[in-house]
Amino acid sequence: MTADIRAGATTRRPAPTTTERPTPRRGPRPGRFGVHIFLMGVSLAFLAPLLLAVYASLRPYEETAQHGYFSFPRHLSFEYYRRAYTESGMGKYFTNTLLIAVPGVLITLFLASFVAFAVSRLKLRGGLVLLMFFTAGNLLPQQVIVTPLYVLFNKVPLPWWMSDSLTMYDSYWAVIIVNIGFQLGFCVFVLANFMRTLPQEILEAAIVDGAGVWTQFWRITLPLCRPALAALGTLEFTWIYNDFLWALIFISNPDKLPVTSSLNNLRGQFFTDYNLLAAGSVLVALPTILVFLLLQRHFIAGLTLGSTKG
Template sequence: MTAVATSVEGFRRQAPRPARLLLHAFLALVSLGWLAPLALAVYASLRPYHETAEDGYFSLPRTLTLHYYASAWRDAELTKYFLNSLLIAVPGVVLTLFLASFVAFAITRVRLRFGVPLLVLFTAGNLLPPQIIVVPLYELFKRVPLPASMSDSLTLYDSYWGVIAIHVAFQTGFCVFVLANYMRTVPYEITEAARVDGAGVWLQYWRVILPLCRPALAALGTLEFTWMYNDFLWALVLMSTGDKMPVTSALNNLRGQFFTDYNLLAAGAVIVALPTMVVFFALQRQFIAGLTLGSSKG
């Protein structure tokens, strides 16, 4: 009888509650809502345009082909534009994480007198809508000189440096906020022990704190790469040379003057989205670990 009672009690504990079932159902619906546009784009990219024009996008396919992917890659010159996006996103992510981690280290470990107001200032910078400073930045970038080896226009305008700089400026505040809150969870005794062993500020940052922040850095790196890679506004405003544009602008090459093949455009959009998916799956474990930081103790 005791064994039976114990098994019944264990079943009751393991049985899902209605609230949890409702939560899982809600999360499943939200996930499907986010995946539906991507699934429809992939489905449309595999069908000829005349078929979807006759039967509609939600009809059963008569023909499935990868022809549009080859055409999108060739017609949009995606190889060149992929390289342009990487020249902007990779240095932007590295600089943002380096500056943000160093500022967060200074705020949380060096114990600056104005550390908290400085953190509030960096966080408040994220509340500024970027659209309201488009015109001032456009005029400023045309007046900031650069040597010919760094910019063909001899100014910050129409150069990769300008787009990288604006991404770093806007994203550093968010990264400082996240990293500072994570670094506060690292015991102070660790840096005090390193200081007793003779480690300076740089060694404390580079050899002690930064390795412990790897999950947070991986999560932020994934998000920042996605945001910078998918950006279209700043490249459109701060660049004028078409060959320097990022890959998000290459999709315009697939739009005709009088007619647009949306199945071809869908294939191009799927190809453009692949690098962000590769980055996410490559850093998936660290990304999830970074999202769950502080969710449990002990």
């Protein structure tokens, strides 16, 4: 009996439970409503031309000519999309655009990553001057060098398997090289600043383990730059895909022109069906939208990286 009393005395009594007060929910601040309304207005302003083009492409031209583009629809169909694809030969022009845009984006990012790594991680002498040199290339107006490049490309020879004209002119390589030259500076600037944010201790540990320069670049630095490369790849593909000036100047064969030039085939000499032209414009814009949707997660990660600590 005494042992039981002692055992009960030594047992710990449970601590009294305290009721936690629920934290009151704070609603959104009144100032944020104004910011949201402003952002929604800006988004609608940017989407309005695209939505109007989609709306017009689904209606017959006779209906919009009679009732206006902002009238209530009487008949909707995808007939204009079929006509736009077949009458403009858009499939061939899509292939030409991919032959220009895909190598242009890959080569630009590959060369830019090399230069950015050398400038930001290897501590080269004159690295800042080199970075300024690449960045200053974007400040040069494109129209200034149109005539010198036209003369130069007519004199640069290429083998028959690279160009039908045996010169740089009237070949895909002319458009690819010009796009690489103008986009390289921007990519070097972005990647160099991104690589500077990477911890230096990672490369120091790799050097201690015996990693060479190529290993530091290819197996350590480049995988960490995946968000930045995805964001740049999305932007570069959009810019090169939508380019019309360089292809119009350096390509004379109509069968080699990019998809942006196919819209001219939908314009008549005396009459233009703008609903048909709107359908063609929507079809031309679809690949860039698809690329953004596929790389959306990496694109947003590349834009927001460094905005928060930790």
